[in-house]
Amino acid sequence: MRIDLHTHSNCSDGTDSPTMLVHKAIAAGLDVIALTDHDTFAGIAEAQEAGKRSGLRVLNGLEISTKFEGRSVHLLGYGCDPRNADLKAELARIRAGRTERLPRMVDNLRAAGIDITIDEVYAQAGDASAVGRPHVADVLVRKGVVASRDEAFATWIGEGQPGYAERYACPVEEGIDLIHGARGVALIAHPWGRDTRAVLTADVFERLIREHQLDGIEVEHQDHDADARELLFEMGGRLGLIRTGSSDYHGKGKVAHELGCNLTRVQAYNELVARIRRRGGIV
Ligand code: AMP
Ligand code: ZN
Ligand code: FE
Ligand code: FE
Numbered sequence: 470m471r472i473d474l475h476t477h478s479n480c481s482d483g484t485d486s487p488t489m490l491v492h493k494a495i496a497a498g499l500d501v502i503a504l505t506d507h508d509t510f511a512g513i514a515e516a517q518e519a520g521k522r523s524g525l526r527v528l529n530g531l532e533i534s535t536k537f538e539g540r541s542v543h544l545l546g547y548g549c550d551p552r553n554a555d556l557k558a559e560l561a562r563i564r565a566g567r568t569e570r571l572p573r574m575v576d577n578l579r580a581a582g583i584d585i586t587i588d589e590v591y592a593q594a595g596d597a598s599a600v601g602r603p604h605v606a607d608v609l610v611r612k613g614v615v616a617s618r619d620e621a622f623a624t625w626i627g628e629g630q631p632g633y634a635e636r637y638a639c640p641v642e643e644g645i646d647l648i649h650g651a652r653g654v655a656l657i658a659h660p661w662g663r664d665t666r667a668v669l670t671a672d673v674f675e676r677l678i679r680e681h682q683l684d685g686i687e688v689e690h691q692d693h694d695a696d697a698r699e700l701l702f703e704m705g706g707r708l709g710l711i712r713t714g715s716s717d718y719h720g721k722g723k724v725a726h727e728l729g730c731n732l733t734r735v736q737a738y739n740e741l742v743a744r745i746r747r748r749g750g751i752v
Pocket of ligand 1: 482507534600601602603618619620622623722723
């Protein structure tokens with residue numbers, strides 16, 4: 470069984486529609502994917518319908534942007550009830566924070582001499598439910614300011630760059646509780662990617678398990694080098710965490726994140742599904 474538990478569609482900042490994503494997952498030889506768009510369930514129904522028609526299992530997922538000690542920490546929620554009122558309200562708040570931030574980013578970029586408007590960003594985002602920096606990056610690419618999303622983040626819109634602006638995010642502890650409140654299972658995505666390795670120590674994981682029943686962590690991820698993967702696998706095993714692997718596929722939006730480039734072991738997947746069932750979530 471080939472299982473990839475972290476993918477994005479154009480309902481957030483991926484570039485494939487949920488249906489296209491399903492077709493590409495089948496072409497990549499996958500049996501199970503989870504659609505985990507940023508801060509929205511908007512693509513789940515379409516992906517699951519496409520999956521049913523073509524024989525791919527699509528697990529209901531979500532990636533929530535939270536914060537911990539001033540750093541952005543991404544939480545994966547699996548099997549949540551999308552109708553849960555508290556989770557729904559928080560997701561709406563996070564998406565409002567995304568929308569509120571965009572004009573400030575556009576102002577910052579304009580002040581730095583870049584010709585860009587908020588209308589161009591919205592045109593680029595299309596029907597996306599969660600609009601984000603990658604859509605700003607795509608405008609910069611289209612205008613020839615930069616060659617890629619990566620370059621846009623590195624020179625214009627990454628933290629500390631001239632176009633960057635902060636946005637609202639809830640504490641990681643609150644995110645875990647909200648996922649559990651919606652009967653889902655909560656995993657920390659790419660815990661040692663980018664700048665979070667320094668703050669997400671073994672002690673922090675132990676506390677999140679003890680006080681918030683954190684369920685697991687992503688281990689096999691492109692943001693982790695071989696050393697990080699080995700240490701996380703060992704630590705996660707010692708702490709009893711579910712350890713997954715995924716591509717974090719974004720279509721054309723992220724290079725070297727091809728579908729199936731990292732996989733989740735069948736045993737970890739079965740554990741995840743069993744835990745969703747125990748919590749009364751959706752499988
Ligand atoms: P936002 O959520 O709007 O702040 O944008 C952050 C999102 O942009 C992340 O969740 C990634 O999906 C994406 N991202 C971050 N850094 C890069 C990068 N260097 N290249 C492409 N996408 C990126
Ligand atoms: Zn993304
Ligand atoms: Fe992420
Ligand atoms: Fe992601």
